[in-house]
Amino acid sequence: MKEISVTAIRNAVKDLSIKANRELGQDTLDAFVRYKEKETSPVGRDILDQLIENARIAREEGIPMCQDTGLSVIFVDLGQEVHLTGGDLSQAINDGVRDGYQKGYLRKSTCHPFTRKNIGDNTPAIIHLRLVPGDKVHLWVVPKGGGSENMSRLAMLPPCKGLAGAKELVIQTVKDAGPNPCPPIILGVGIGGNFEVAPLLAKRALLRQVGERHPDPELAAIEEELLEKINNLGWGPQGLGGRTTALDVHLEMMPCHIASFPVAVNIQCHANRHLEVTF
Amino acid sequence: MSTELTPVTYYLTTPLTDADVAKLNIGDRVFLSGIIYTGRDAAHRRLVELLDRGEELPMDVAGQVIYYVGPSPASPGRVIGAAGPTTAYRMDAYAPRLLAKGLKAMVGKGRRADEVREAMVKHKAVYLTATGGAGALLSKCIKKVEIIAYEDLGPEAVRRMEVKDMPTTVVNDVHGRDLYAAGREIYEIKA
Numbered sequence: 001m002k003e004i005s006v007t008a009i010r011n012a013v014k015d016l017s018i019k020a021n022r023e024l025g026q027d028t029l030d031a032f033v034r035y036k037e038k039e040t041s042p043v044g045r046d047i048l049d050q051l052i053e054n055a056r057i058a059r060e061e062g063i064p065m066c067q068d069t070g071l072s073v074i075f076v077d078l079g080q081e082v083h084l085t086g087g088d089l090s091q092a093i094n095d096g097v098r099d100g101y102q103k104g105y106l107r108k109s110t111c112h113p114f115t116r117k118n119i120g121d122n123t124p125a126i127i128h129l130r131l132v133p134g135d136k137v138h139l140w141v142v143p144k145g146g147g148s149e150n151m152s153r154l155a156m157l158p159p160c161k162g163l164a165g166a167k168e169l170v171i172q173t174v175k176d177a178g179p180n181p182c183p184p185i186i187l188g189v190g191i192g193g194n195f196e197v198a199p200l201l202a203k204r205a206l207l208r209q210v211g212e213r214h215p216d217p218e219l220a221a222i223e224e225e226l227l228e229k230i231n232n233l234g235w236g237p238q239g240l241g242g243r244t245t246a247l248d249v250h251l252e253m254m255p256c257h258i259a260s261f262p263v264a265v266n267i268q269c270h271a272n273r274h275l276e277v278t279f
Numbered sequence: 280m281s282t283e284l285t286p287v288t289y290y291l292t293t294p295l296t297d298a299d300v301a302k303l304n305i306g307d308r309v310f311l312s313g314i315i316y317t318g319r320d321a322a323h324r325r326l327v328e329l330l331d332r333g334e335e336l337p338m339d340v341a342g343q344v345i346y347y348v349g350p351s352p353a354s355p356g357r358v359i360g361a362a363g364p365t366t367a368y369r370m371d372a373y374a375p376r377l378l379a380k381g382l383k384a385m386v387g388k389g390r391r392a393d394e395v396r397e398a399m400v401k402h403k404a405v406y407l408t409a410t411g412g413a414g415a416l417l418s419k420c421i422k423k424v425e426i427i428a429y430e431d432l433g434p435e436a437v438r439r440m441e442v443k444d445m446p447t448t449v450v451n452d453v454h455g456r457d458l459y460a461a462g463r464e465i466y467e468i469k470a
Contacts, residue, residue, distance in 0.1 A: 041466055043286070043306065043448065050410045050446070058361070058415035067351045067361040067414040067434075105360055107351035107434050116321055118433045147366045147389075147411065179459055180366050180389040182411040234467030238388065238410055240306075240448060241462020271412045 001083045002135040004279050006092035009084075009139065012277050013096025013125075016141035017072060018104035020273040021064040024055040027210040028186075028272045031247040035184065044242025048184075051237075051270060066271040069106035070143030072097045072125040075207065079134040094123045109146065128200065137279040140207055148185060148269040151177035154199050157261040166191055166263045167226060173265040174230050174246065179239020182269035184247045186210060187230070190264040192254040198262035205250035206268050207276075214251055223249045247272075283465060284458075290444065294342030295383040297403045303449045305458040309407055310444040315344040315386070317438040319365055322429050323373035326437075330376055337428035337437060341381030347388075349434035350424075351414070359424050359440075361414025364388040367406070371395050378402045386447055390459055400455045407447035408458075420445040 029052065036048040058065035074093050078084075086092075101108055101122040110119040132138075153173045157165050170189055177185075190201025213220040226249045236242020247270070256262055284306035291299055293313035303309065316338055318326065326336055347367055351360030367387030374385060375398035383404050388411035391399075399406060409417055423441040430436050450458045 041462070043284075043462070044466075047410055050413050050416055054410075054413040054416040057419065061415065063354065063357070063415050063418065064351050064361040065415050066412045067349060067363050068365070069351055069361075105352045105354040107349065107360070109434075120433075145412075150366070178390055179408075179411075180368070182388065229470075232468040232470070234463040234465070235459075236462060236466055238408065239390075239459050239462070240408070240450075241458070241464075241466045243466060269412055 001081055003083050003085050004137055005086045006084050006089055007086050008279060009089065009137070010092040010096040010099070012139060013074065013093050013141060014100035014103065016275045016277065017097060017100030017106065017143065020141055020143055020275045021069045021104065021106055022062055023059050024065055025209070025272065025274065028247065028270065029055055031210045035244040035247060039237070039242055039244050041236050041240070041242030043240045044237040044244055047237035047240065048244065064106060066145065067107055068109060068145040068147065069101070070145050070273065071109060072122060073142040073144050073203070074125050074127050075140040075142065075204070076127065076129045077132045077138040078129060079136045080131050081135040082137055090127060093125050093127055097121070097123050097125045138276065139279070140274060140276045142207070142274045145182070145269050145271060148181035148267040151181040152266045154195070154262065154264045156195065157263055159259070159261040161261060163222075166261070167222070169263050170226055170265050171229055171233070173267070174235070175233055177267060178235055181267045182271070183235055183239055184237055184244045184270050186247050186268040186272055187226070187249045188266040188268060189226070189249060189251045190266070191251065191262070192256040193262055194256065194260065195262060197254070198264035199266060201252040201254065202264040202266035205252040206266060207274055208250045210248045210272065219251050219253060223251050284461065293344055295344065296342065300383050300403055300405045301453050303405050303452050305449050305452050305456045305461055307449045309447045309449060311344065311386070311447060312443050312445070313441070315346050315440050315442055316340075317346050317348050317440060319347055319349050319435045320369045321432050321435045322437045323370050325429060327373045327376050336380070338439070340377050342383055344384040344386060345377065345382060346386040346440070350418070351434070357418070359418050359421050362418045362421055363414035364409045364411055367391055374398065378404050391451060396451050396455060396457065399451055400453060403453050405449055405453060406451040408450045409445065409447050417445065
């Protein structure tokens with residue numbers, strides 16, 4: 001059995017939390033440039049320029065690209081042939097978050113839901129653990145901002161609404177969200193599963209690279225159709241008018257109950273932070 | 280399809296006068312300089328509670344600007360960390376009270392409630408947006424920072440900031456117009 005120390009995971013969570021907040025991925029940066037060429041609104045082009053410049057400053061000066069350095073969402077695919085040594089995995093992840101948010105001068109954004117008192121170290125992390133075949137551990141660190149999360153939506157649609165109803169819900173969600181989730185956004189859409197799984201599918205869809213289509217051509221076609229319709233809404237960068245409302249739409253699907261049709265839309269702002277590592 | 284906007288660029292220094300804000304139209308670029316104050320939900324709640332009790336605010340808001348921001352901590356050698364705007368609707372319940380006290384501008388991101396827009400028309404004030412998520416870029420415009428109230432709120436404490444040429448866009452003007460609605464009208468492509 002392969003042994004992996006939880007200390008290595010703790011250190012990776014720390015390092016990736018800092019790096020993800022300072023270095024915007026090339027996938028998102030390339031999308032800014034690509035969309036700027038197509039953007040017809042002068043205000044919209046100006047904002048895309050600001051975002052490109054913002055990413056440069058954050059990377060070069062080692063400061064977060066956005067002051068909302070996110071709730072720490074951590075996905076772990078744990079190989080079933082791995083033996084984790086040296087302690088508790090959840091504690092190691094939370095310790096890594098605590099270290100990273102302290103040492104990286106990241107904002108601590110978790111609070112008690114009633115009193116709103118800040119917890120002070122950005123814990124607890126949201127951990128999604130999945131047991132998978134093999135002898136590797138794959139880890140994603142996804143700091144997720146509050147503004148875009150607040151505009152996300154889950155609907156338990158009646159099955160008679162069909163695929164057209166699901167598409168309508170996605171578009172209506174973006175229409176209602178307007179400027180609030182910091183467009184240009186990336187959409188994670190989860191269709192199927194049940195009440196808790198549809199949002200998780202949507203969140204997992206956001207782990208994909210911007211510009212990467214679903215391998216299933218049927219789903220890829222739906223992604224493209226939704227992207228075009230969303231960009232026809234006219235919200236544009238920051239909602240100030242323009243053709244760049246979304247940089248991409250990522251869809252994930254799974255079977256559901258014969259009585260149900262869950263559809264979840266998770267909105268990701270342009271500070272699209274997701275880093276991964278394999279042990 | 281409505282007509283394209285013809286934005287004008289202004290450089291304004293705080294405190295702002297009625298004349299400063301009355302000339303602004305939606306879509307105009309405003310580069311702000313001078314002293315501004317920060318506050319988010321929790322701080323606004325406390326400010327309005329002071330007004331309810333008939334007490335003085337920790338700062339005189341007349342002619343002032345409030346920036347809705349909860350910055351990330353300053354690393355060594357910097358005055359502040361990333362400092363982009365937060366979503367403004369969470370301050371909607373409190374903003375009319377501060378506008379009645381003479382607040383001239385709010386800087387945030389996202390739509391405001393009708394009551395806030397009406398209060399802006401009534402008291403001659405504007406709502407400006409800075410680019411959400413451009414926290415690193417905006418931090419470069421902030422030259423000095425001092426916490427003046429509610430230090431216990433951490434990132435949500437009220438700060439007094441000195442800014443230089445902070446880039447913003449006029450979203451709501453004193454005429455009651457809204458750039459979010461106008462912008463979409465220009466660029467929406469109907470099926």
